[in-house]
Amino acid sequence: MKNENLFAALRAAFPQSIDAAAVETDAGLHYSWRDLERATAMIANLLAGLNLPEGSRIAVQVEKSVEAMMLYLATLRAGYVFLPLNTAYQSAEIEYFIGNAEPAVVVCSGKNFGWVSKIAFKAGTRHVFTLNDDRTGSLLDRAAHCGDRHEIAHRAPDDLAAILYTSGTTGRSKGAMLTHGNLLSNARVLKDYWGWKPGDVLIHALPIFHVHGLFVALHGALLNGSKIIWMAKFDPKFAIEKMAEATVFMGVPTLYVRMLGEPSLNRESTKHMRLFVSGSAPLLLETFTAWQERTGHTLLERYGMSETIMLTSNPYEAKGGERRGGTVGFPLPGVGVRVRGDDGNNLPTGEIGAIEVKGPNVFKGYWRMPEKTQEEFTADGWFKTGDVGKIDERGYVTIVGRSKDLIISGGYNVYPAEIEGYINDMPGVAESALVGVPHPDFGEVGIAVVIAKPGATIDGDQIVAQLKAQLANFKIPKRCFVVSELPRNTMGKVQKNLLREQHKQLYT
Numbered sequence: 001m002k003n004e005n006l007f008a009a010l011r012a013a014f015p016q017s018i019d020a021a022a023v024e025t026d027a028g029l030h031y032s033w034r035d036l037e038r039a040t041a042m043i044a045n046l047l048a049g050l051n052l053p054e055g056s057r058i059a060v061q062v063e064k065s066v067e068a069m070m071l072y073l074a075t076l077r078a079g080y081v082f083l084p085l086n087t088a089y090q091s092a093e094i095e096y097f098i099g100n101a102e103p104a105v106v107v108c109s110g111k112n113f114g115w116v117s118k119i120a121f122k123a124g125t126r127h128v129f130t131l132n133d134d135r136t137g138s139l140l141d142r143a144a145h146c147g148d149r150h151e152i153a154h155r156a157p158d159d160l161a162a163i164l165y166t167s168g169t170t171g172r173s174k175g176a177m178l179t180h181g182n183l184l185s186n187a188r189v190l191k192d193y194w195g196w197k198p199g200d201v202l203i204h205a206l207p208i209f210h211v212h213g214l215f216v217a218l219h220g221a222l223l224n225g226s227k228i229i230w231m232a233k234f235d236p237k238f239a240i241e242k243m244a245e246a247t248v249f250m251g252v253p254t255l256y257v258r259m260l261g262e263p264s265l266n267r268e269s270t271k272h273m274r275l276f277v278s279g280s281a282p283l284l285l286e287t288f289t290a291w292q293e294r295t296g297h298t299l300l301e302r303y304g305m306s307e308t309i310m311l312t313s314n315p316y317e318a319k320g321g322e323r324r325g326g327t328v329g330f331p332l333p334g335v336g337v338r339v340r341g342d343d344g345n346n347l348p349t350g351e352i353g354a355i356e357v358k359g360p361n362v363f364k365g366y367w368r369m370p371e372k373t374q375e376e377f378t379a380d381g382w383f384k385t386g387d388v389g390k391i392d393e394r395g396y397v398t399i400v401g402r403s404k405d406l407i408i409s410g411g412y413n414v415y416p417a418e419i420e421g422y423i424n425d426m427p428g429v430a431e432s433a434l435v436g437v438p439h440p441d442f443g444e445v446g447i448a449v450v451i452a453k454p455g456a457t458i459d460g461d462q463i464v465a466q467l468k469a470q471l472a473n474f475k476i477p478k479r480c481f482v483v484s485e486l487p488r489n490t491m492g493k494v495q496k497n498l499l500r501e502q503h504k505q506l507y508t
Ligand code: MCA
Pocket: 206, 207, 210, 211, 212, 213, 233, 234, 252, 254, 255, 279, 280, 281, 303, 304, 305, 306, 309, 409, 410, 411, 412, 442, 445, 473, 474, 475
């Protein structure tokens, strides 16, 4: 039987000239395809030697590095389940993920080993390794003693490859279970749809703990045997400079806004490029147009989710139609997208409703949460995205809003309910509301509006400072206003739309 392990497909796409450059980093390091083959084999052998149970999770919270990418590939190769964690997460957040996922192996940076290992051992994890962004740490030390030949573990399309934590439409973070089949089918569709071709070079500028950087960008380049110009941290000047040697760039809108702030961005500096992809957050028409005017290139906007990888995309080829700013394009081949009304019926063309999707890319369910999984699917098997949108007569999908209470800031998701929970637990706080307001750099940022308990005195800056000690930095509200009352509807529910309206000009 054919091995359907995603890594087998990626490995098969390595070029014949295995000593050619595979990755070149912003720190001046060079890795060949042979280096990728050998290092992933060694790390896979290390993992295999631990005699972990089938389906073991390998949780990883490390700075972006080529070795971290190799760890991801080695996890696939050995047949285990990769669980990436945002480096901004602090102890309470990590404790929840590790407690929920019960990983057999945790890999963290050396500087966090003390607190991360404590959490991991308490949750029953047997192995905690370190991996630093300067190629040091116990993971590589141990892997250095392992053989550099490894037979790729046999996996079926329905076997788990990764778990990504996301809050879905409501509640606490849930682990979206993605299979080898989900990831590979989506990567193959995108390779074709976006016209990946020999000679393409990708500038990899995004973090590798979410779908965009870990799957869409990375799989795109690997499945095409394309060289990667690797940025440990996004730097607009460096990215523009490297465009002379590259052809493909993928980013969240904030990256495009920041590059537009550089005088070096022009037709000349981008003339070698063939494709700029934007996603993970709404792309303002203003950014879309400014990019077109400055570079002569039209950004290609696409839409996806952690639970589904990529769903829709504007066309790459002109024969498929134009790339329309403000839309997320057409459903990808094999992906079903429908818009439904409150009554659960499909809406006619152009009408606004709930976006539901279906396809080989749609995840297997939420980790150990069968009821939540069931809630997020319709009776006829479509996944409810929590996004609100419409499909026009030519088939272009436009997202007009979200039914889920979610703020997308610089491409990161912030769930107001989570932050409000922390604020409401603070002494003297009666109630709080977190809303997103427009921001020139991050697109949208969270601000908090809080009321005090009768007789209590509270301070907005202190609330922000306390949150900073507990939560990932991107979740921290940029401002916190203390007010005497919150706007409410007749049912007593806080009217967040009024708060958004009231503060919409804070940063613009
Ligand atoms: C950093 N800060 C932020 C954000 N990032 N605040 C709000 N939103 C953010 N996204 C704040 C920090 O809290 C800190 O504040 C200050 O900015 C500097 O932090 P630093 O880490 O140095 O920031 P940066 O390097 O400038 O980061 C900005 C960034 C980063 C490069 C835009 O946020 C980023 O890489 N975003 C991409 C996220 C991504 O990959 N999303 C894809 C998700 P202070 O100094 O006060 O502490 S995948 C997905 O959504 C789906 C599936 C899809 O469709 O792709």
